[in-house]
Amino acid sequence: MGITLVLGGTKTGKTSFAEKRAHTISKELSLPVYYLATALLIDHEMEDRINRHRESRSRDWITVEEPHNPSAELERLDNCVVILDCLTLLMTNIIFRLGEECPKEEAKKAVFKELDNIISSVINKDISLIIISNQVENGLVSEHKWARMFQDIAGMSHQKLAEACENVYMLNAGLPLKLK
DSSP: OEEEEEEESTTSSHHHHHHHHHHHHHHHHTOOEEEEEOOOOOSHHHHHHHHHHHHHSOTTSEEEEOSSOHHHHHHTOOSEEEEEEOHHHHHHHHHHHHOTTOOHHHHHHHHHHHHHHHHHHHTTSSEEEEEEEEOGGGSOOOSSHHHHHHHHHHHHHHHHHHHHOSEEEEEETTEEEEOO
């Protein structure tokens, strides 16, 4: 069924778009929806975000919170629709586990390994995977080393994923633009 990448800045409507798309595919094909959430509960603001996302989901969907290794969860699934929310939080989790002083190439290698695992885990399966990701590489180049590394890896990750995707959408002001 394939992979769809949904890109956009903060609060551009990525999640709503992905959820509507998942709902449509689920109804058309009579498939269950799994929601792979990558957020970690690290402060009150993040707790509020997580709660808002939980409340917006259909009660019929199966939520799996997997902040570090969603590919392992994808390996066990088939005949379903999956929303992975979100790639940039997953990247943050992977890179933070390596430590703030982790060299850029090591961080990129770790992120790409999980991306490769995600892609390979849905190939030859009846899974429609929708990946949500923040387009952080479109902003100003940060003055902070870690943020520059993160922007670079995000941009390279989006390129890598876009190659493997059947569909790529960019959201701006709640409006989707189909790129592929």
